[in-house]
Amino acid sequence: MFGGKGRTVELDELDRRILRELQKDARRTNRDLAAEVGVAPSTSLERVRGLRRKGVVRGYRAEVDLAALGRAVQAMIAIRIRPPSRRNIEAFRAWVSQLPETVGVFVTSGRQDFLVHVAVPDTDGLYAFVIDRLTQRPEVADVETSVVYEHRRTVAVEPVRRPHPDR
Amino acid sequence: MFGGKGRTVELDELDRRILRELQKDARRTNRDLAAEVGVAPSTSLERVRGLRRKGVVRGYRAEVDLAALGRAVQAMIAIRIRPPSRRNIEAFRAWVSQLPETVGVFVTSGRQDFLVHVAVPDTDGLYAFVIDRLTQRPEVADVETSVVYEHRRTVAVEPVRRPHPDR
DNA sequence: TTTGAAATTCATTCATC
DNA sequence: GATGAATGAATTTCAAA
Numbered sequence: 207m208f209g210g211k212g213r214t215v216e217l218d219e220l221d222r223r224i225l226r227e228l229q230k231d232a233r234r235t236n237r238d239l240a241a242e243v244g245v246a247p248s249t250s251l252e253r254v255r256g257l258r259r260k261g262v263v264r265g266y267r268a269e270v271d272l273a274a275l276g277r278a279v280q281a282m283i284a285i286r287i288r289p290p291s292r293r294n295i296e297a298f299r300a301w302v303s304q305l306p307e308t309v310g311v312f313v314t315s316g317r318q319d320f321l322v323h324v325a326v327p328d329t330d331g332l333y334a335f336v337i338d339r340l341t342q343r344p345e346v347a348d349v350e351t352s353v354v355y356e357h358r359r360t361v362a363v364e365p366v367r368r369p370h371p372d373r
Numbered sequence: 374m375f376g377g378k379g380r381t382v383e384l385d386e387l388d389r390r391i392l393r394e395l396q397k398d399a400r401r402t403n404r405d406l407a408a409e410v411g412v413a414p415s416t417s418l419e420r421v422r423g424l425r426r427k428g429v430v431r432g433y434r435a436e437v438d439l440a441a442l443g444r445a446v447q448a449m450i451a452i453r454i455r456p457p458s459r460r461n462i463e464a465f466r467a468w469v470s471q472l473p474e475t476v477g478v479f480v481t482s483g484r485q486d487f488l489v490h491v492a493v494p495d496t497d498g499l500y501a502f503v504i505d506r507l508t509q510r511p512e513v514a515d516v517e518t519s520v521v522y523e524h525r526r527t528v529a530v531e532p533v534r535r536p537h538p539d540r
Numbered sequence: 541t542t543t544g545a546a547a548t549t550c551a552t553t554c555a556t557c
Numbered sequence: 558g559a560t561g562a563a564t565g566a567a568t569t570t571c572a573a574a
Contacts, residue, residue, distance in 0.1 A: 214443040228435035232399050235567065246543050251569070253541095262441045267434055268395035274429045276381040276533035282479055282488055303525060306534075310526045312449055316519030321449055321488075323479075327533050352483030358470060359477045366443035366494050367473075402568095403551065413560050418552070 215260045217365050220245065224253050225262065229362035232266040272309070277325035280309075280354035281332050284318035285340070288347035295319060298345055307335050318350070323357075382427045384532050387412065391420050392429065396529035399433040439476070444492035447476075447521035448499050451485035452507070455514035462486060465512055474502050485517070490524075 217225065223243045227234060234242075240250040257263045272280065285302075287294050295313070302322055303311050310323035326332050332351070340346050384392065390410045394401060401409075407417040424430045439447065452469075454461050462480070469489055470478050477490035493499050499518070507513050 212441065214445075215441045217442075225435070225437065229437065230432075230434075232433040232435045236569095237567065247568080248544075248570085249542055260441065261438050264436045264438050265397075266399040267397075267436055268392070268399045269431045269434055270392065270396065270530055271428050271431050272530065274379065274382045274427065275384075275530060276535070277530070278381075282481060299523075303527070306531060308527055309530055310524070312519075312521050313523040314449060314519040314521055316517065318519070321519070325530070350483065352479075352481040352485070352488070354479050354481055356466075356480040357477070360470070360475055363437055363439065363442060363444070363476055363492070364473060368443070402549085404549085414550085415552075415554090415561075416559050419558080 212261060214366075215262050217262070221253060221257060221262075222365060224250060225257060226362045226364070228254070228257075228263065228266075272325045275325075276327050277307075279328055279332055280323065280325045280357060282352045282354055283320075283322045283324060283336065283340070284350040284352070285320040285322060285346055286317070286348035287319040287345050289345075290319050294345040298343060301343065305335075305339065307331070307339075318348075323354070379428060381533075382429050384429070388420055388424060388429075389532060391417060392424060393529045393531070395421070395424075395430065395433075439492045442492075443494050446495055446499055447490065447492045447524060449519045449521055450487075450489045450491060450503065450507070451517040451519070452487040452489060452513055453484070453515035454486045454512050456512075457486050461512040465510060468510065472502075472506065474498070474506075485515075490521070 220243060224239065227239055227242060236251050236254070237247050239254075240247040243250060245253075254263075272278065285298075287298055298320065299311060299313060302308055302320065305324075307324040307326050308322060309325045312321040312323075313319065314321055324332070324335055326335060332353070336349055336351055340349055387410060391406065394406055394409055403418050403421070404414050406421070407414040410417060421430075439445065452465075454465055465487065466478060466480060469475055469487065472491075474491040474493050475489060476492045479488040479490075480486065481488055491499070491502055493502060499520075503516055503518055507516055
């Protein structure tokens with residue numbers, strides 16, 4: 207497998223520290239990063255490239271403030287698709303993913319088939335999304351809206367702790 | 374308000390294009406960015422700083438592949454807190470946010486009080502999270518687990534379109 | 541793999557527009 | 558506000574260990 211979505215990648219302590227720093231601030235200079243983790247800049251550069259090549263790091267993204275973009279109201283919308291055929295699921299996913307209100311899409315098991323995370327200017331915008339946009343789709347059988355009061359993402363996801371590193 | 378979580382920030386076309394690029398790749402060189410959007414490097418540098426200063430850009434993060442970190446199984450766990458007092462909500466939020474399995478937390482209205490996004494090695498890890506960890510907390514009244522088959526985040530969130538930009 | 545030093549590219553400042 | 562030229566920093570390469 208080549209850098210795509212693959213299996214678990216073994217990371218040593220240096221990789222893990224670098225990964226932690228890049229999740230906190232992806233734009234730290236390589237010099238700073240090297241100083242922080244205690245290696246030469248050329249070494250940290252090589253490790254960062256390795257993390258990217260192995261697919262551990264998928265990319266570097268600016269995190270935006272949704273309220274600053276005029277999207278102060280967030281919601282998670284649980285959606286049930288009937289029938290939940292591959293055709294219907296894939297069509298809905300493609301459609302909902304590219305709506306401007308959508309900021310994230312979870313395809314799930316359970317009560318709903320989708321959890322759609324949206325960000326809109328106000329509650330009117332939310333209501334309009336639900337009753338104007340979603341109801342356009344015949345495969346949408348049920349919708350349940352939860353307003354998101356707060357959303358926090360984990361700053362730095364850690365690799366799972368292995369009891370005995372192989373070798 | 375100073376850069377914190379504030380009101381909508383007015384952005385012109387140049388800001389919007391820069392914001393789009395930084396969401397796609399936060400580590401493009403300023404020179405590249407400037408060339409892409411058609412201005413001098415000193416200009417794009419000034420704009421990028423402005424976006425940061427105004428709080429539109431909250432930071433720059435490396436996006437990791439959860440499966441590569443040994444966390445191939447994701448779930449969204451809907452949790453109901455009883456009684457849903459401020460004390461209980463805040464205590465639970467603080468506790469769940471710092472668990473290693475947690476990658477995101479939504480505080481919501483609706484059927485549940487929390488949607489907790491977790492990433493674990495396998496279904497055993499998921500089951501253990503639910504029956505060992507969550508049930509430790511007396512305020513957790515109900516739990517409903519949805520396995521996440523797929524999670525896609527919107528690449529670049531756009532500012533809401535204003536009909537008539539104020540001057 | 542890691543390193544330090546050389547070579548190259550980039551960020552940043554600031555006088556000018 | 559935007560620009561470009563000058564300067565100071567950083568990235569990147571690579572031969573050596």
